[in-house]
Amino acid sequence: MTTIREQASRGLKQGDAFTITRTFTERDANVFGEISRDMNPVHYDERFAAAKGLRGKICHGLLVGGMITEIGGQIGWLASGMNFRFRRPVYFGDTVTCVFTITEVEERNRAKAEAVLCNQQEKVVIKAWLTGILPGQTERTILAQT
Template sequence: MTHIRKQTVLGLRAGDVFRVTRTFAESDTLAFGEISRDMNPVHYDERFAAAKDFRGKICHGLLVGGMITEVGGQIGWLASGMNFRFRRPVYFGDTITCEFTVTDADERNRAKAEAVLSNQHGEIVIEAWLTGILPGAAERAILAQN
C-alpha cells in the first residue's frame, strides 16, 4: 500500500500534501495523441513547434496535468471540477513533480485542492484547482483491505 493510500485510510483533511514525480517521453505523447485524438502538430512536428517559439516538440498539457489523477486515484477522490493554468511547456525528457494539497474538507467529504506541477528546474508548468468528494468511512474501510 502506498503512502498516499495509507494516509487516505487514516482520513484526509485540509493541509494534507502529496507528491508524485514522472519523466515524460515522446512515446507518452504519441500514446496520448492516439487516445485523445489531439494531433496538434506542436506535439509531432519540430518545424511547427519552432514556429510557435518552442525549443522542440512539447507534451500535451492534459497529459501532464493528468498527473493529478495519479494522486486522485490513490485517495479515491471523486472529481467534480478541475481548472488548469498552463504556464510553461513540458518537453520530452522533462521530469515533473506534482504537489497536490487538500485545501478544504467538510463534514460531508466535499473538498477542494490545489496542485502545482513543476519541472526539474523548479519552474511551475501547470497550476490547478480542484473540487471533489473524498472517501467516507465505508470507502476508506474498503481501501484498507486492498
C-alpha cells in the first residue's frame, strides 16, 4: 500500500497535500494519442511544432494533467468536476511534479482541491481546480485492505 493510500484510509481533511513526480516520454504521448485519438501534429511533427513557435514536439495537456488522477485514484476521490489552466508546454523528457492539495471539505465528504504541476525548472505548467467526494468510513476501510 502506498503512503498516499495509507493516509486516505485514515481519513482526509482540508490542507492534506500529496506530491508525485513523473518524466514524460514520446512513447507516453504516442500511447495517449492512440487512446484519446488526439492526433494534433503538435505532438508528432517537429515542423508543425516549430510553426506554432515551440522548441519541439509537446506532450498532450491532458496526459500531463492526468497526473491528478494518479493521486485521486490512490485516495479514492470520486471526481465531479475538473478545471484546467494550461500555462506552459511540456516537452518530451521534462519531469513534472504535481502537488495536489485538499482545499475544502464539506458535509457528506464533498471536497475541493487544487493541483499545481511544475516542470523541472519549477515553472508552473498546469493549474487545476477539482471537486469531488472523499471516501467515507466504509470506503476507507476497504482502502486499508487494498
